Amino acid sequence: MNLSVTGVGLVAPGVRGARDLVLTDAPDPAEADRDWFDPVLHLGPRGWKYMTPATRYLLAAANAATGRSPGEKPPHAHDATRLGVCAGTHHSIGAMHARLDRTIREQGPAGLSPAELPGFSVNMPASQLAISMACRAFSVTLTNPVVGGLDAVLFAMSALRRGRADRVLATATEDACAAAGTLGGAAALMLDIDADQGSPQLTGGLSRFVPRAAHGGWEPAALTTAADRIAALGAGEHTVRYAFCGSAVAAPVDESVQKAFAAAGIALRTTAFTGGDARFGTVSALLQLAGLLEEPGPGLVVAVSDDGHLAAVTLLGAARGGPARA
Secondary structure, X not given: OOEEEEEEEEEEOOEOOHHHHEOOOOOOXXXXXXXXXXXXXXXXXXXXXXXXXXXXHHHHHHHHXXXXXXXXXXXXXXXXXXXXXXXXXXXXXHHHHHHHXXXXXXXXXXXXXXXXXXXXXXXXXXXXXXXXXXXXXXXXXXXXXXXXXXXXXXXXXXXXXXXXXXEEEEEEEEOOEOOOOEOOEEEEEEEEOOOOOOOOEEEEEEEEEOOEOOOOOXXXXXXXXHHHHHHHOOOOOOEEEEEEEOOHHHHHHHHHHHHHHHHOOOEEEEOOEOOOOOOOOOHHHHHHHHHHHOOOEEEXXXXXXXXXXXXXXXXXXXXXXXXXXX
């Protein structure tokens, strides 16, 4: 069962839509766009004051993916009974934890703001999204570094195929983390069982762990097995558009995947989109996925963390003249 992507929402520095994902020689907008997010424009004039930045980004991305207007009321409960939410993240509440720690050290517990304390929980962004959308199927948060966004997509695909929901918002969100060198932002994909003709499709995927070797590289046998499993996802195809997401540490995984496809006689047409270096944390891989969805034909995105978490998703991009997406 292939699953339709009926909406895409992207909210990140320098990214206003899929057209901004294509890399150019122009100055990096993510570095220059310091005041890139105005919550009033995305969320309306009220209701977001005590939300964490990552929660605001996620709600904005979901609004774009679903076509909701800023400040629009939740749908009726019966309209969202079979709607689920799944969010990947790693740094979404790191800044809040640091601020709470600093407040306790300097002022003691009395200095904490009761209005902010619910944001202490890592599942708060997804929970706020589920509340805003009146979701009833499920609300799940996955916290793997780099691959959390693709993990959310894989979870959503499994839930839809098992009949756990009829529609799922598969998302990722991050707050900026200076220590990790990551930027804040969010991405959301609306996945639907009912396919509109010409809609892009998600066709398969996998999630694995590739251990690091004692000398600091990658365990060769596990790396080869993972690459072969990924290449098997492209069986029957002649050419697959390919986007890789990971830091320089993960480059050997990229090389192994490309070699596995070559050995299988499948041509990989590599491409790169904004965030391919994992600068947006778990959001980065969803930016690659959104970019691949814009072009027709088979596609593959692979994301790898420095610790060895790996996820891959295969797709069929939108047919020419297919439904427009955010």
